Amino acid sequence: MSERELAILLVDDDSIDVMNVKRAFAKNNLTNPIHEAKNGIEALEILRRGALPPRRLVLLDLNMPRMNGLEFLRALRTDPELRSTSVVVLTTSNEERDKVAAYDLNVAGYLLKPVTFPSFVDLMASLNEYWTLVEMP
Amino acid sequence: MSTANLGRAPLLGNGPGSYRELDQWTRAMRLMADVGTLLSSSLDSEAVLQQLTRLVVPTIADWCTIDVLDPAGEVVRLSAHHSDPDKVALVLELERRYPGNTPARGGVARVLRTGQTDWMAAVPDTKLHAAAEDAEHLHMLEDLGLASYLIVPLSARGRILGALSLVYAASGRSYTAEDVTFVEELAARAALSVDNARLFEEQVEARQRLERQARQALLVGDVGAALTRNAKLGEGLQRCTEALLERLGASLAGIWTRDTRGEGFELCASARVEASVAGGLDAQALQPDIERLAQAAAPFFASDTERDPTLRERAWVRAAGPVAFAGHPLIIGGQVIGVMALLAPQPLAEDTLTALASIADTIAIGIERARAEQRARDERDTLEAVNEVGRALAAELDREKLVQSITDYATRLAGAAFGAFFYNVVDAAGESYTLYTISGVPKEAFSRFPMPRNTKVFAPTFAGEGSVRVHDIRNDPRYGQNPPYRGMPAGHLPVASYLAVPVVSRGGAVIGGLFFGHPEPGVFSERSEMLVAGVAAQAAVAMDNARLFREAQKLIAQLDESNKELDQFAYVASHDLKAPLRGISTVSQWLEEDLGEVLTETTREQLGLLRSRVQRMEGLINGILAYSRAGRKRSRPELVATDKLLAEVLEMSAGPAAARVEIAPDMPALCCERVPLQQVFLNLIGNAFKHARRGDPHVRVTARDDGKDFRFSVSDDGPGIAPEFHERIWGIFQTLEPRDSIEGTGIGLSIVKKIVEGKGGRVWLESQEGAGATFHFTWPKAERDVEGDIGGV
Numbered sequence: 001m002s003e004r005e006l007a008i009l010l011v012d013d014d015s016i017d018v019m020n021v022k023r024a025f026a027k028n029n030l031t032n033p034i035h036e037a038k039n040g041i042e043a044l045e046i047l048r049r050g051a052l053p054p055r056r057l058v059l060l061d062l063n064m065p066r067m068n069g070l071e072f073l074r075a076l077r078t079d080p081e082l083r084s085t086s087v088v089v090l091t092t093s094n095e096e097r098d099k100v101a102a103y104d105l106n107v108a109g110y111l112l113k114p115v116t117f118p119s120f121v122d123l124m125a126s127l128n129e130y131w132t133l134v135e136m137p
Numbered sequence: 138m139s140t141a142n143l144g145r146a147p148l149l150g151n152g153p154g155s156y157r158e159l160d161q162w163t164r165a166m167r168l169m170a171d172v173g174t175l176l177s178s179s180l181d182s183e184a185v186l187q188q189l190t191r192l193v194v195p196t197i198a199d200w201c202t203i204d205v206l207d208p209a210g211e212v213v214r215l216s217a218h219h220s221d222p223d224k225v226a227l228v229l230e231l232e233r234r235y236p237g238n239t240p241a242r243g244g245v246a247r248v249l250r251t252g253q254t255d256w257m258a259a260v261p262d263t264k265l266h267a268a269a270e271d272a273e274h275l276h277m278l279e280d281l282g283l284a285s286y287l288i289v290p291l292s293a294r295g296r297i298l299g300a301l302s303l304v305y306a307a308s309g310r311s312y313t314a315e316d317v318t319f320v321e322e323l324a325a326r327a328a329l330s331v332d333n334a335r336l337f338e339e340q341v342e343a344r345q346r347l348e349r350q351a352r353q354a355l356l357v358g359d360v361g362a363a364l365t366r367n368a369k370l371g372e373g374l375q376r377c378t379e380a381l382l383e384r385l386g387a388s389l390a391g392i393w394t395r396d397t398r399g400e401g402f403e404l405c406a407s408a409r410v411e412a413s414v415a416g417g418l419d420a421q422a423l424q425p426d427i428e429r430l431a432q433a434a435a436p437f438f439a440s441d442t443e444r445d446p447t448l449r450e451r452a453w454v455r456a457a458g459p460v461a462f463a464g465h466p467l468i469i470g471g472q473v474i475g476v477m478a479l480l481a482p483q484p485l486a487e488d489t490l491t492a493l494a495s496i497a498d499t500i501a502i503g504i505e506r507a508r509a510e511q512r513a514r515d516e517r518d519t520l521e522a523v524n525e526v527g528r529a530l531a532a533e534l535d536r537e538k539l540v541q542s543i544t545d546y547a548t549r550l551a552g553a554a555f556g557a558f559f560y561n562v563v564d565a566a567g568e569s570y571t572l573y574t575i576s577g578v579p580k581e582a583f584s585r586f587p588m589p590r591n592t593k594v595f596a597p598t599f600a601g602e603g604s605v606r607v608h609d610i611r612n613d614p615r616y617g618q619n620p621p622y623r624g625m626p627a628g629h630l631p632v633a634s635y636l637a638v639p640v641v642s643r644g645g646a647v648i649g650g651l652f653f654g655h656p657e658p659g660v661f662s663e664r665s666e667m668l669v670a671g672v673a674a675q676a677a678v679a680m681d682n683a684r685l686f687r688e689a690q691k692l693i694a695q696l697d698e699s700n701k702e703l704d705q706f707a708y709v710a711s712h713d714l715k716a717p718l719r720g721i722s723t724v725s726q727w728l729e730e731d732l733g734e735v736l737t738e739t740t741r742e743q744l745g746l747l748r749s750r751v752q753r754m755e756g757l758i759n760g761i762l763a764y765s766r767a768g769r770k771r772s773r774p775e776l777v778a779t780d781k782l783l784a785e786v787l788e789m790s791a792g793p794a795a796a797r798v799e800i801a802p803d804m805p806a807l808c809c810e811r812v813p814l815q816q817v818f819l820n821l822i823g824n825a826f827k828h829a830r831r832g833d834p835h836v837r838v839t840a841r842d843d844g845k846d847f848r849f850s851v852s853d854d855g856p857g858i859a860p861e862f863h864e865r866i867w868g869i870f871q872t873l874e875p876r877d878s879i880e881g882t883g884i885g886l887s888i889v890k891k892i893v894e895g896k897g898g899r900v901w902l903e904s905q906e907g908a909g910a911t912f913h914f915t916w917p918k919a920e921r922d923v924e925g926d927i928g929g930v
Contacts, residue, residue, distance in 0.1 A: 014716055014719075014720065016719070016720035016723050016724060017719070017720070017723075019723075019727075020723050023727065063712050063713075063716075092711075092712055092715060092716065092719070093712065095708075113719065
């Protein structure tokens, strides 16, 4: 794995959705390490543990038990260590209020599930390329 | 004949007998002088004339009579005198026994008639005999003697007042012509004097009458002024009684009016002259006679109460002594509204009674007017009071405060010492009422003994039978009959006057009752009852409103709650229900991918079916959510141009490229919520596209003015719908095609129906199988702006 390779933290409690993401990456021969968390609490714990390198991206579902996506985002943005983490929301919710809330918490993108499989794969490939180019603090 | 002639004395020395003549003349002159003195001594004509007869006898007559004409024109022997005192009675006897039938008498009649002197120097016997009626008569005449007579008229100012008859009898004298002249002169003077006296009396009487009339006019004036200038009736009537004393010389005067209960009369004003005997009385003493007089409704006069048969037994009559009593009823419209009465030390003249009658009317009118003004003032006060209460109550929606206010107001208006409002709530035993509010005393005063029982006293009020007003409930047979209490329970508030008014809602149900009490009896009048009834009516309305307001608030809160729940449900459903579906779909795709080579046509097909069912499920879920949301979310009505709205709809609906949509040129603008109307058009046009059999469906949208609504129509040239299905298609998830073969879930029309009917409109279908379909719906031209957002934000 190159130092510029992006590590992914996939925060989603739906196992099929998780499998979908992994499959997409695999299909595209993307070898980014994918870490998983079932909810916001787990996600925070993983991040704080330092399990991920600084060059990282959080793919965040909104609808999760215990600590949902928006709550996680709020916690993230108030944590001085973690506040600059890039987050892309990956959710079924098309509600305006969710979008507004997410962007208010400075997400880098908002994607809707279900995404048709091929396009999802393309999306992940694009993401990877993009983040490879991008400088990270 | 002038006195100048009399002054000519016969010359002395006129021959023998001249001394006698002189003596006679001197006596005549003396007589004349005496008569003159007599005439000027007194105004009492009768006495004077009587005295005159004594003067002329025996100087110029042996006996004489004076006859006068009475007011009726009858001849009356006024006076007679005889030189022989014993015979005076005889003269009068003669007149009595044989009236008008003596020679002298017959002469008198003639003289009275003609005013000419009648005399005879010597009366022959034959005449005497002829004049006598019978032997007795003749005897009397001879006894009296009638030798010569002279009858002269007493006339003055052209009027014959009477006749003076002079007779010589035993003295042997006879009348001469000179005597005639002399006596005529004498008679003339006497007559003049009598006439003067009469005139004088008439003048005096006239002046007295004028004075009385002047006083009566002043009395009428006083009464009028008293009643118009005094603001209070009592003061005005007092002035009237004083005027009666002043102008009519009464010593005691009083005016009675009907008492407030309308049962009898009470003394309203009185005045008396302290110094008089009748003044020692109190006008109150006359009460029984006043009542009787009012009963009879007629005036009553007694010029001497001590002699009057109906009055003389009274104690006050005996105390007052001889007085005149006058009483007059005061009548308005045939009703006796009062009595005026007075006592006077002198008899009352006829015109005084007439004056009383006229001022009686004035006083009656004055009383009635004062009463009417009072009634009008009371009405106005009542209205103001009730309106004030109404205004205050209308503003109050908090039930507790409202009921307390009602009780306070009503207690005050009724003039009660304390008042209470009880709700009409009966316990299981069917007895108690819930005390709700109290006014006038602290709540503890009522708390010490159990709720008022379903007693006979309270029952009528709660039955809504109307108001109950009792003068003194301690004497009321309905009270105090409830065991274990006998009479008023110990610790109970002291109640004598009692008033109870039901509070009845507009629907007729008895909400409760207002109860008032006062330790003194007779406090509550008809007016208090009226006032409280007015308040009770206001109260019923106010309480109804408060209740409705409360209920409305509850309902709104419930609706809000319900809608929030629904929204929450919808939100959750759309995620949680769909997530597994997504999973199924995804995995089935993976299966297809991963099992690629192993799959047969059949199994591939089966996986396809799996996915399509998943899609259907998602569609159904979306449909439910859409249906539940439809029509709930309220927005503000705005001015919507339907042509522009339809243009947007067309952009939103993905129809076949070759579809032709014709929108009528006269599409209206209306004031409505934009989104629901758009949804309806979207669904209908979408349906038309969805069900089209051709690649180039033709859809037409038109509008029509329907009075309060617009009627919109969406027509297509699709397959149409057979009439037997026209009802069914509106149901949720109802489709006419097999569920797999179309994209729709069958929810579109149910949403259309829900939205349109939610606006109070109608939606219906015109279609035949194979002949296209036209959907019509109505929409109000102007929607009211609903305050607040019933569906939640």
